[in-house]
Structures are given as structure tokens and as C-alpha cells.
Amino acid sequence: MGMDSEKNSLCRLQCSYASLDEVFEIGKETYRGQQYSQIYFARLHLMRTLLYSLVSQWKPQTPVCTVLGLEQGKECVIVGTLYKHMKLKPCILDEYSKERSAVPLVRPHNFMHDDDYLVLEDESGRVKLGGDLISPSVFVTGIVVALHGKETGAGDFSVLEVLEAGLPPQIEFPLKSREDKYIVLVSGLNVGSSDSNPLQLQLFIDHITGHLGDEKEQSIASQIVHVVIAGNSIGIPRGLVNGQNLASKDLSRIAEPIKELDILLNQIAAGLPLDIMPGPNDPANFSLPQQPLHRCLFPGSAAYNTFRSCTNPHSFEIDNIRFLGTSGQNVDDLEKYSDAKDKLEFMERTLRWRHIAPTAPNTLGCYPYTDSDPFFIESCPHVYFVGNQNKYESRVIKGSEGQFVRLISVPKFSESGVAVVVNLRDLECHALSFGTQFSS
Amino acid sequence: MAQTQTLALVEEIESLVSDKLQVVSYKWLSRNYMISSNEAKRLLQEFVEKHDGGLEVVYALSGWLKGSHPSYHIRLVTGPKLAEAQQEFDGNCSIQVYSVQASIPKDPAVLWNAEFIQAEELFKQPWSVDNCLRDNRFCGISSSFVQRNVDGMPVVAATPLTKASVGIGQTKMNVLQPQKNIAHDTIPRADLKSEDVVKDVKSESNGTGSTGVHDQVNKPSEDKEKVVPAGKKKAQSDKSGSSTGGSLASFWGRASAKPKPSSLPVESSNAVSNHSVATEDAQASAREADGSGDDDNQDVTVRRSSNRKRRVVFDFSDEDEDVVSLSSPELPKKQSSQDSKQKDNKSSEKATLNSDTKRENKPMAKEEKSSDEKANQPFQEELSVINKCTNNGKSSSEKPQSCAPDISVNKDSTKNAAPGSPKRRKVMKTRIDERGREVTEVVWEGEETEAKKADKVATKKSENNVSTNSVNSSSGPATKKTPAVVNTTGKGSKKTVNKDPKQGNILSFFKRV
Numbered sequence: 001m002g003m004d005s006e007k008n009s010l011c012r013l014q015c016s017y018a019s020l021d022e023v024f025e026i027g028k029e030t031y032r033g034q035q036y037s038q039i040y041f042a043r044l045h046l047m048r049t050l051l052y053s054l055v056s057q058w059k060p061q062t063p064v065c066t067v068l069g070l071e072q073g074k075e076c077v078i079v080g081t082l083y084k085h086m087k088l089k090p091c092i093l094d095e096y097s098k099e100r101s102a103v104p105l106v107r108p109h110n111f112m113h114d115d116d117y118l119v120l121e122d123e124s125g126r127v128k129l130g131g132d133l134i135s136p137s138v139f140v141t142g143i144v145v146a147l148h149g150k151e152t153g154a155g156d157f158s159v160l161e162v163l164e165a166g167l168p169p170q171i172e173f174p175l176k177s178r179e180d181k182y183i184v185l186v187s188g189l190n191v192g193s194s195d196s197n198p199l200q201l202q203l204f205i206d207h208i209t210g211h212l213g214d215e216k217e218q219s220i221a222s223q224i225v226h227v228v229i230a231g232n233s234i235g236i237p238r239g240l241v242n243g244q245n246l247a248s249k250d251l252s253r254i255a256e257p258i259k260e261l262d263i264l265l266n267q268i269a270a271g272l273p274l275d276i277m278p279g280p281n282d283p284a285n286f287s288l289p290q291q292p293l294h295r296c297l298f299p300g301s302a303a304y305n306t307f308r309s310c311t312n313p314h315s316f317e318i319d320n321i322r323f324l325g326t327s328g329q330n331v332d333d334l335e336k337y338s339d340a341k342d343k344l345e346f347m348e349r350t351l352r353w354r355h356i357a358p359t360a361p362n363t364l365g366c367y368p369y370t371d372s373d374p375f376f377i378e379s380c381p382h383v384y385f386v387g388n389q390n391k392y393e394s395r396v397i398k399g400s401e402g403q404f405v406r407l408i409s410v411p412k413f414s415e416s417g418v419a420v421v422v423n424l425r426d427l428e429c430h431a432l433s434f435g436t437q438f439s440s
Numbered sequence: 441m442a443q444t445q446t447l448a449l450v451e452e453i454e455s456l457v458s459d460k461l462q463v464v465s466y467k468w469l470s471r472n473y474m475i476s477s478n479e480a481k482r483l484l485q486e487f488v489e490k491h492d493g494g495l496e497v498v499y500a501l502s503g504w505l506k507g508s509h510p511s512y513h514i515r516l517v518t519g520p521k522l523a524e525a526q527q528e529f530d531g532n533c534s535i536q537v538y539s540v541q542a543s544i545p546k547d548p549a550v551l552w553n554a555e556f557i558q559a560e561e562l563f564k565q566p567w568s569v570d571n572c573l574r575d576n577r578f579c580g581i582s583s584s585f586v587q588r589n590v591d592g593m594p595v596v597a598a599t600p601l602t603k604a605s606v607g608i609g610q611t612k613m614n615v616l617q618p619q620k621n622i623a624h625d626t627i628p629r630a631d632l633k634s635e636d637v638v639k640d641v642k643s644e645s646n647g648t649g650s651t652g653v654h655d656q657v658n659k660p661s662e663d664k665e666k667v668v669p670a671g672k673k674k675a676q677s678d679k680s681g682s683s684t685g686g687s688l689a690s691f692w693g694r695a696s697a698k699p700k701p702s703s704l705p706v707e708s709s710n711a712v713s714n715h716s717v718a719t720e721d722a723q724a725s726a727r728e729a730d731g732s733g734d735d736d737n738q739d740v741t742v743r744r745s746s747n748r749k750r751r752v753v754f755d756f757s758d759e760d761e762d763v764v765s766l767s768s769p770e771l772p773k774k775q776s777s778q779d780s781k782q783k784d785n786k787s788s789e790k791a792t793l794n795s796d797t798k799r800e801n802k803p804m805a806k807e808e809k810s811s812d813e814k815a816n817q818p819f820q821e822e823l824s825v826i827n828k829c830t831n832n833g834k835s836s837s838e839k840p841q842s843c844a845p846d847i848s849v850n851k852d853s854t855k856n857a858a859p860g861s862p863k864r865r866k867v868m869k870t871r872i873d874e875r876g877r878e879v880t881e882v883v884w885e886g887e888e889t890e891a892k893k894a895d896k897v898a899t900k901k902s903e904n905n906v907s908t909n910s911v912n913s914s915s916g917p918a919t920k921k922t923p924a925v926v927n928t929t930g931k932g933s934k935k936t937v938n939k940d941p942k943q944g945n946i947l948s949f950f951k952r953v
Binding site: 198203206209221262272305432433434437 | 466467470477498500502505510511512514515517518521534536544548549551555556563567573574575578579580581582583584585586587588589590
């Protein structure tokens with residue numbers, strides 16, 4: 001048929017892909033009564049060795065000591081885990097208190113209060129932190145830092161300087177000029193929910209698979225080499241999943257969105273490689289790291305070699321460019337317990353603290369690891385993305401050793417109709433937006 | 441494309457939009473008429489140019505937006521708003537016809553509906569069919585590296601009951617599936633041939649598929665047998681639905697007491713005679729079972745071999761056994777008639793064994809059948825069959841325990857006629873099994889071997905649910921049956937395990953017949 005010649009005129013570009021998710025995969029999930037102290041211990045040890053090496057360059061003269069070894073008035077450096085005491089942080093015991101105030105038990109957005117204070121804790125003890133330099137609104141529980149200061153008469157530790165771990169070392173960015181290749185990041189599809197627009201999603205799929213558009217547009221689309229869906233792909237009505245037995249008609253209401261999603265993913269996977277990550281609303285486990293969505297949820301799409309179900313957080317390498325991303329839980333939790341001017345700043349902080357989710361397991365659900373902390377960032381990514389945010393934002397940050405990272409906040413597609421396209425050649429990114437409003 | 445074809449299609453579009461008020465989007469057009477997306481868009485463009493007025497057109501604009509941040513925007517606009525929307529774009533934007541329809545719906549998602557229904561249809565086609573949805577053949581970009589793994593399904597033929605279908609409801613759903621598969625299997629090929637035929641073929645296939653399903657539903661018992669072979673066939677043909685079909689088939693397979701191997705020939709025939717064939721197969725398998733066990737008693741050597749095959753078959757199909765409890769009501773009767781024939785032919789013991797083994801070979805089915813048959817047949821046969829089964833010492837023997845209880849249960853009511861051994865004595869025993877159900881069983885106290893089997897049966901009985909028991913209520917001598925029961929119950933018990941003990945077994949309705 002005549003169409004054959006058209007079809008073959010454009011070939012989709014390919015890229016090399018390597019998944020680095022093994023650290024996030026929990027092979028044998030067991031709950032033998034492990035305590036969360038073990039993951040904190042692992043984290044402290046991991047980062048303390050790192051910080052000790054940094055401290056020797058940072059403050060070569062100042063001695064390093066433990067919390068118990070603090071002497072009043074003597075300047076030293078202590079290394080430990082920060083704990084932020086928050087007055088408004090919801091506590092399970094509040095539910096049992098005899099006097100219940102009129103204020104509801106949990107406020108959804110932010111639990112910060114002016115009276116919050118920080119405490120540094122290591123194996124030997126803890127000490128309250130004072131001084132103007134360290135602001136409780138910036139820090140959260142679970143970060144390991146080195147502090148330079150001295151103990152005051154009141155028993156506080158007055159902080160003079162803070163040393164964070166900083167950006168981890170980064171592999172060389174392949175600089176040779178290459179052709180334009182694009183990777184598309186999208187999140188919050190919310191298929192099946194009442195406020196998602198299936199036409200918009202279909203436009204998106206048509207565009208990236210090369211159905212829509214003229215020759216020029218299709219040639220741009222042929223340069224898209226990868227798609228990552230960062231969580232919240234399914235919008236099951238929340239009222240149904242409340243632990244009750246379901247009537248058979250409700251069962252189909254739960255299954256319909258997943259089937260619809262499978263058909264849509266089938267269309268994408270038939271054209272180009274696809275990664276799908278679980279999100280807070282997806283049928284996956286709750287605690288981080290979320291395990292990959294099961295293949296049986298996608299009987300049609302899982303048959304393709306281009307379909308990959310990934311963990312959350314997700315780390316992978318495309319053409320030797322390292323990507324790291326989450327479905328948003330880590331940044332959303334930071335937003336509840338600390339303050340920053342935008343989401344990208346939260347993301348930057350997590351990189352500088354070298355930890356994807358410092359609030360886990362304190363306020364963020366986490367698997368009780370006993371001898372490792374998988375959220376520790378060992379190698380700096382080139383692109384760091386976070387899904388299910390309110391709007392699209394992007395920035396580049398630079399590290400002290402020449403690292404540079406493209407930070408991307410991926411908006412919810414069902415609300416905004418915006419996906420993000422990253423050019424692998426120079427890590428520039430732009431938005432890909434879709435509109436279907438017929439203003440009448 | 442030839443001009444004539446273009447014209448024909450344009451006219452068709454017109455009729456679709458004006459008469460049927462359908463939304464014709466380029467994607468729908470391309471999939472329906474097997475043309476590429478670019479072709480479809482061109483066609484719509486021609487159509488719009490030729491046909492003025494009376495129709496609403498939706499355009500897809502795409503281009504870079506004006507603004508500080510680079511943003512590639514794609515939007516749909518209606519005809520009147522086209523010029524205005526173009527202003528938003530920085531420089532040239534490409535304009536293409538997205539769809540034509542009689543009127544613009546309030547909710548834009550309505551535009552997507554027709555396309556999605558089509559996509560869903562394509563999605564539901566049998567696994568091995570490579571349709572335009574699955575290989576994305578109509579897009580403008582070719583991706584040669586994409587591969588689709590078709591043979592993910594295990595071969596179900598060998599293990600008819602690989603999937604433990606829980607309850608009748610599930611099997612019913614499964615029943616429908618293989619039917620659909622069958623229907624779609626033959627037809628989709630035609631779909632891919634020519635554009636013109638596509639629509640017709642599709643409707644045909646859809647129609648046949650649905651009618652096929654309806655037919656199946658209308659004749660449950662017969663269809664079940666058909667389904668079974670069909671399902672099994674499907675399973676073998678590596679269809680995605682085949683696994684369910686296979687399990688379903690296995691489910692029915694037991695009901696029809698057909699060995700897997702024999703079911704294959706049955707499938708091939710796949711005629712109305714399926715039912716009878718099934719029963720015959722069941723009998724044959726029963727005989728085989730007997731044969732393997734009792735060389736002496738078997739009149740026909742052939743039977744033995746078939747029994748062996750059956751044995752093998754059953755080894756695989758452990759899990760599904762429990763579901764088999766729902767067998768077509770007619771089957772048991774037929775089988776019982778056949779069983780009775782068998783009885784006549786064989787020695788009483790052997791005969792019972794035969795019938796029993798038949799049932800046992802298909803654990804679930806057997807139990808059912810045996811229950812039905814028991815009504816008609818002397819339980820001795822079953823017992824003998826059971827004995828034979830156990831004697832065979834095949835994998836079935838492992839299951840004898842599970843089978844035995846079932847059979848024994850089956851046999852309890854109708855077992856009154858115990859033609860065979862004068863030494864056996866039927867005893868009604870009531871006990872609470874491990875799952876807290878009260879199990880009333882007729883246990884034959886007799887020879888040693890049987891006694892042993894009875895032991896096994898007893899243990900299995902506990903495993904077997906009341907459902908099995910109810911099905912087997914008519915089962916005769918328990919002890920003798922235990923071996924047979926053991927065989928089948930092993931398989932059957934597993935099946936019954938899945939069943940909710942509180943649910944009555946549907947065969948209980950027929951057991952007094």
C-alpha cells in the first residue's frame with residue numbers, strides 16, 4: 001500500500017537504557033519486628049564516615065567530638081542526626097488525650113510552628129541546638145549534618161556553622177554533540193477519575209507515538225526515545241477502598257480504570273520504551289520504596305519489551321545520563337514539615353543532604369531496613385525529577401565539584417495537561433501542553 | 441490510494457457523520473479502514489473541503505507557544521475559533537483536521553469515545569492476533585525495536601485445571617471467554633485482509649463472537665463441553681485467553697470427565713456430539729483408569745491405556761480440581777447411563793471402578809459425575825474403580841486420599857446397592873471434619889485394601905468440602921470408592937477446597953435423580 005513508504009520515512013531513535021533500581025527493590029519483604037532505629041543507625045554510619053572526611057577539610061583545626069564529650073565553651077565539631085521537635089506535629093497519643101481541643105487533630109498542610117527547635121543526636125546523646133544560624137524551618141528530622149560550634153552555659157549547643165554532605169560526585173556528562181533526543185516525563189494521569197480528561201491524554205499519546213501532526217511534528221515526535229510516567233496513573237474512587245467487601249458492580253468500578261490505563265499504555269508501549277512508576281494513589285504498597293506495579297495489572301502492555309514497571313524512587317541511565325526521580329511523596333512530606341520558596345528548593349535540599357527522603361521513616365512511610373539506607377544518594381544524577389506537583393518548574397543547580405543537575409517538577413497531567421520534555425543533548429527542557437477546551 | 445477508493449470512503453464518512461451522527465476522528469478512520477493516520481487525515485481534509493456546511497470540524501493545532509518559556513502546545517479547536525487560536529502560536533503552527541461530526545458535544549471527552557470503543561475492541565482480540573492497536577502500524581514513525589511477547593501463556597492442554605477457578609461464577613466468566621476467543625480466532629485473520637471487508641468482518645466477528653457466546657450460554661451443559669474442548673484448544677494455541685480458557689476448559693473437562701488427551705480429539709470434533717463424546721471420553725477415561733489399576737477386570741485393553749493417559753493428565757491438574765464440582769447436569773446423567781453400560785460389561789467391582797475412575801480422573805468432574813452416576817449405578821463399580829485407581833499407584837494415588845472422601849461422600853446415598861463384595865458393609869458415619877463441617881459419609885467397611893483406602897479417603901474427606909460431600913452424597917461404598925475417590929479426590933479435593941463449603945453443590949440438585 002502506498003502508506004508503506006510514508007511509514008518508513010521516519011524511524012524512531014533509540015537509546016541505551018540501564019535501570020539502577022536494584023537498591024530500591026525489596027526482594028523478601030519481612031516484618032520480624034524490626035525497629036526503625038536500625039535504619040537511622042545505618043544512615044548515621046553511612047553519612048558519618050562521609051562527613052568525617054569532609055570535616056577534616058572544612059575545619060582542620062577544630063576537634064571532632066561526640067555529644068557526650070562536649071565541653072562548655074570549647075569549639076568543636078559534632079556530627080549527628082537532626083531531630084526537629086515540632087509542637088504541631090500530629091502524635092498518635094493525641095487521639096487518646098483526655099482533653100480534646102476544638103482544633104482538629106491533624107491539619108493537612110503545614111505543621112510548622114515558631115516554637116520548633118532542633119536537636120542533634122548521635123549514639124551517645126542528644127543536645128539542643130541554639131543560635132541564629134541554624135533555622136528550624138529549613139531542616140527536618142532525619143538529616144545527618146556536621147555542626148561547628150560550642151556548648152553554652154545553658155546546655156545548648158550554639159551553632160556557628162553547618163556542614164551538609166553536599167552534592168555527591170557525579171559521573172561525566174557525555175559532552176560530545178549528538179542529535180536531539182528527547183525523554184518525556186509525565187505524572188498524575190489519574191485515569192478513571194472524574195476530573196481527568198481522556199481526550200487530553202489521548203492527544204498526548206497520539207502525539208508521542210506519531211499519529212498526530214504533520215511531517216514536521218512527527219519528525220520531532222520520532223526523536224522522543226523514552227517516556228516515564230511518574231506515579232498516580234490510576235484514579236480509583238477513594239470511597240470504594242475502605243476495607244469493606246465490595247459488591248460486584250463496585251468491583252468493576254475499581255477494575256475499569258486499570259483496564260483503560262492498560263489500553264492506553266498499550267498504545268504507548270507499541271511505539272516507544274515506557275517506564276511506569278507507582279505513586280501515592282496507585283495500587284502499590286504504601287511505604288517507600290514503592291515496589292513496581294505488578295505486571296498482571298497490565299496484561300496487554302506487559303507483553304511488550306518496551307514496557308517497564310519500576311520502583312518509586314526510580315533511578316536509571318539513558319545514554320550515560322543519570323536520572324533520578326520520585327512520584328512526589330518525598331517533596332510533599334518536606335513541604336509539610338519545613339519551608340522553602342518553591343518545590344525545586346526542596347529538591348535541591350534533598351540533593352545537598354544526599355538523601356532522597358530524609359523524613360522517612362519519621363513522617364513518611366518506609367520499609368524497616370536493618371542494615372542499609374537505600375535513599376542515600378551515592379552518585380549525583382544529571383536530571384532529578386519529582387512528579388505530581390502543582391506546576392511545571394525547572395532549574396539547574398551546580399555543585400562545588402562541577403556537578404550540575406537539572407531539577408524538574410512535573411505537574412499533574414490530569415489537572416494541567418502539561419508534560420515535560422527533556423533534551424538529552426543539553427538537558428534543556430520544555431513543556432508539552434495539551435488543550436481541549438472548546439470555549440463556547 | 442486509488443481515487444475511487446478515496447471517493448468511496450469520503451461518501452462513507454459522510455453517511456457516518458450525517459446519518460449515524462458518529463464522531464469520525466482520523467484515528468477511528470485509520471483503524472477502521474486500515475489506512476495510515478496521515479492518510480486518514482488527508483482524507484478528512486478532502487472531505488471537509490468537498491462537503492461544506494452542516495458539519496462541525498475540529499482541528500488540531502500544534503506549535504510552539506509565544507512566551508518566555510518554551511512550550512510546545514497542541515490543542516483542539518472548533519472551526520469558528522480556528523483563526524483566533526492560531527494567534528496564540530508563535531509563528532507557524534500546523535493545522536490538521538482532527539475529526540468531523542454533526543455537532544460539537546459539550547464535553548470534549550465525547551470525541552474520544554468512539555475511538556476508545558474501537559481501541560477496546562482491538563484490545564480484546566485474542567492474544568496472538570497482531571492488530572493495528574498492538575503493533576501501532578498506522579503511525580508516522582516506525583519503531584522496529586518494539587517486540588511483543590505473544591507466547592506468555594502456559595500450555596493449558598496438559599494441565600486443564602491449572603487455574604484454580606474459585607466458584608462457579610468465575611468459571612462462568614471463563615466459559616464466556618474461551619468462546620469469544622474461539623469466535624475471534626477465526627475471524628480476525630479476515631479482518632486484516634482488505635480495507636473494504638474490514639468493517640464487515642469486524643462486525644461479523646463481533647457478531648459471531650457474541651452469538652457464539654450467547655449460544656454457549658444458552659446451552660450450558662453442552663456448551664460447557666464444547667467450551668472445554670475449545671478452551672483447551674485455545675490453551676494449546678497460546679492465546680492469552682487460553683489460560684483462562686484452559687482452566688475453564690479443564691473445569692468443564694472434569695465435569696465431562698474427559699481426559700485431556702481425549703478431550704483434544706473431542707475438541708476437534710467440537711460438534712453437538714461433544715456432549716456425548718465427552719461422556720464417552722469420560723467413560724473411556726474411566727475405563728482407562730480402571731485398566732491401569734485392574735488389569736484383570738478391564739475388559740478392554742484400550743481402556744487401560746486411556747486410563748493411564750488420564751492419570752497423567754490428572755497429575756497436572758491438581759489445583760483446579762476443586763472447581764470441577766460444577767459439572768453440567770446432563771453429563772452426569774449421560775455418564776451414568778454410560779456407566780451403567782459399563783457396569784453391565786464389567787464385573788461389578790471393576791465397573792464401579794471404571795465409573796469411579798472416570799470421575800476420578802477428572803477430580804472435580806468425577807466427583808460430580810460419580811454423584812450423579814451413583815444414583816444410577818451401583819457403587820460397587822465406583823469402588824472397584826477406586827480400587828483400581830489407587831492400585832495404579834500413579835500420581836492419582838497420592839490424591840486418592842483427597843479423592844476418596846469425595847467419592848465416598850458421593851456414594852453414600854446411592855450406594856445402597858453394593859453389588860460386589862459381600863464382605864463390605866456400608867456404614868454411615870458422621871463426623872466433623874477439619875474445617876468444621878459436618879460430614880456424613882457412607883464408608884464401606886470391607887477388605888483391607890479398601891480399608892486402607894478408606895483411611896485415605898477419610899483423611900481426604902476432611903479435606904474435601906461439604907460441597908464435595910454433597911455431590912458425592914450418592915456415592916456408594918465408601919471404602920471401595922476411596923481408591924477411586926482418592927484419585928479423584930486428590931484432584932477433586934483440591935477443587936473442592938476452593939469451593940465455599942457453605943454453598944450447596946449444584947449437583948446436589950440432581951443427586952437423587
